[in-house]
Amino acid sequence: MRLVRKDIEKDSAGQVTLVPEEPEDMWHTYNLVQVGDSLRASTIRKVQTESSTGSVGSNRVRTTLTLCVQAVDFDSQACQLRVKGTNIQENEYVKMGAYHTIELEPNRQFTLAKKQWDSVVLERIEQACDPAWSADVAAVVMQEGLAHVCLVTPSMTLTRAKVEVNIPRKRRGNCSQHDRALERFYEQVLQAILRHINFDVVKCVLVASPGFVREQFCDYMFQQAVKTDNKLLLENRSKFLQVHASSGHKYSLKEALCDPAVASRLSDTKAAGEVKALDDFYKMLQHEPGRAVYGLKQVEAANEAMAIDTLLVSDELFRHQDVATRGRYVRLVDSVKDSAGTVRIFSSLHVSGEQLGQLTGVAALLRFPVPELSDQEDDSSSEED
């Protein structure tokens, strides 16, 4: 993402002009745009024209519109962002108050105006514009009969393909069905890799599985590559890294990212960092349960005692439609920062972020134990699903 202009007043109202460059930037933008903001961007609108004789014609016009945002919709598969709202700046094609949906396009600038730019949003812009942050990793998590081909970017884990093949069991005296199905499975995974992984961008491909599946698969893949003379695969052979995972389900990706061999190679991708932070939280919970808390009320109480050392919070919470609720989270983050604590904002698209989301979305490691809140009736957060 490129920051073109930033005009923010002292009362923290103002506007920012940005140019999204990568698909991931759409995700960042999704986290920036809130209901009630105004967004100006170039878009295409179908306009009806009525001539003096009364004949009606319609044509598509490219125009720049300014909307008051009513709904934001993100498609994580295609990485597209659609923003719906009412027009607040009349032009020759579109009347005031007319509805329109802008689909943000890469490499076209847009301007976002907010009445309140808070710290979380500003940090997000900074993060998004930091070029050092882009380290792409592809991962294939597999077990016999099930594979997920994922792309792990700094702030997203995208499942590109899920391969599920029914593999008959070995039976006495008849293993051919098993072997054939296994080969078919490997072939499908290989095709998924070729189709979805761009080796120009990807630094490293993790092949994670329990047992011997990864070895078998890699053998198969390179045999096929030699057979079909697939230069792409053979040239990138060194990028493949085999690691252990306990199953082929998506959450096992976490195990793969924790693996020391991988961690050294990826050093600081955000994904690996998040996994580690969550692990630390669970370890603390194990050894000193008093020093680990989760749930908004508990964390807020700990914060009041200035006890928070590290705050883990899911970015899902900042997308909350209710301004007051969102404000509560922002205040929490700010106050933790003020008291010299660290704040880790987890991407809800990562596996670890998903887990944190299930764990009320906010958790904290404390400097010292804080007595547990006696009233456990914080039903508001636990019953919402």
Next chain:
Amino acid sequence: MARHRNVRGYNYDEDFEDDDLYGQSVEDDYCISPSTAAQFIYSRRDRPVEEYDYEELKDSPNSLLNHQLSEIDQARLHSCLDHMREVLGDALSDEVMIEAVLKNKFDVQKALSVVLEQDNVQSLKGKSERAAPAGKTVKGSQSSRSESEIVPKVAKMTVSGKKPTMGFEVPGVTAEENGDSFHTPHKGPSGEDANIASSSVFESVSKVPLAAPTIPAAEEQNLTPTPGKKSSKLRPQMDIRAELEKRQGGKQLLNLVVIGHVDAGKSTLMGHMLYLLGHVNKRTMHKYEQESKKAGKASFAYAWVLDETGEERERGVTMDVGMTKFETKTKVITLMDAPGHKDFIPNMITGAAQADVAVLVVDASRGEFEAGFETGGQTREHGLLVRSLGVTQLAVAINKMDQVNWQQERFQEITGKLGQFLKQAGFKESDVAFIPTSGLSGENLVTRSQSSDLTKWYKGLCLLEQIDSFKPPQRCIDKPFRLCVSDVFKDQGSGFCVTGKIEAGYVQTGDRLLAMPPNETCTAKGITLHDEPVDWAAAGDHVSLTLVGMDIIKINVGCIFCGPKEPIKACTRFRARILIFNIEIPITKGFPVLLHYQTVSEPAVIKRLISVLHKSTGEVTKKKPKLLTKGQNALVELQTQRPVALELYKDFRELGRFMLRYGGSTVAAGVVTEIKE
């Protein structure tokens, strides 16, 4: 060619979907493509000779009952019956007499002699008082002929369905010999005058057992209703319990899983046992020996009996459950050889979930037992898993004893350590047996050891005897039908096959079945038990069903088949009581786990921690806990990604149990307490 076969195969499917395939003759099969036909004919020929007899026998009641009698003949029949009753009293059933009369063309004298002769035959078993009157009435030359007619009558009544091996108490040989001869006499006289309403006779047939319970034959007649039903569309309840007892000549079926740490010698032990029992022929064994030697793994030769995929042999590790069967003196054992490697525990769970009893194999050699028994070894985890999955009886094979020179001290050391652990795990001391073995040399497997090293201190059972002495579990045959799919594959012929263990109830060929969670119905076209086609199977059997009327894509491993009238519930959210194992990181809300339920493994999330329960009393000690730590007993709510078919523990014990795993270790065992929508 391929196109033709497809089209034909397809039509065949459709056409026969609702037909009773049972009555199909061999000729019908010729209508389909030659390859399919070959398949069918092969399987029929494959069956023992009785199959042929059965076809004959099955036809017989119909041919008899379809005789229609004119009014005059009916009157004659009644007068004959009255006459006979005067002589015989009420000792014989109407139906026996009717038959005798019909056969003898309304000749009272002949009929009487026939009936009495028949009685005579039966009285060989004990009663001989009737021999005298029979002797008087029988007229020399006729006796031989009438006998050949009578015996078949008995045979006809004893037909108990497809399995001719069961239920014959009358000398079976005579019945079979006469199978043909009794058929022929009817063809002449039965023509037009024998037009009795088939239903009336048939009704009387089924009433017989009530009317004449004193006759020895009555016991066998009990079974007559079954064949009648089979050929018609109405299929009333069959007496499954009685049938089950008769099957296998009184041998009970037992599902056995072999567990233990990797390289404890599970496959070798069982492979050698199968070889000693004669289930592997010498030539195959020799081949394995040669090939394994060539691969530099001579000691794996016996394991190759059960490890059949190339990958397993190459690496010398069992990866998936190997399944086979063998027989002991009193039992038929379905053997499941589970993998011991840590990464294949999901496979081991699917095997153990289907087992009634287990053999735990441990390596006696120095260091190896310890490695398997410490934390991280699979001896403990497997032990806990099988216990949590409902296995209560366990034989511990202390293997590789030859490597420690059959030392008694070593045996006792291991027994002591393991015994204590197994007790903690919840096994009753009386249900655990320790047996010293050697899988490689085959010592103390099938016969008690002769080696003096062992016999001087060990006088107990050998492994096979121990397996034989397991108590068979109670099967819930009376509950609705449930089958958990452990494998789906395409077989030759139409439809496709699923295998699995019947957890409850029973199934007959031609039954409509409902698969959950896909919620689709299909028809069971064939049932195979231990590679032999059967017509029904009941709880505890490990069967493969051939299904028609459903797409193979819809069925996955882990689906559950049930009767359409009493379906199993499918849900994504349920409550359960769980027991936390020895875990490193505590369980919180939102904890992602892998749910292993029967043969399913499905990602799930612990949605809510409802309460912590007291371990023994089950009282709530804390509501809404922050986290669960090791050893705790708790009530939680789980949510799965996709629907899973579940049963409550209180309804179906076998189907209410599950395991939770995370990151390659088992974190909890649980039972389903409540199913949410």
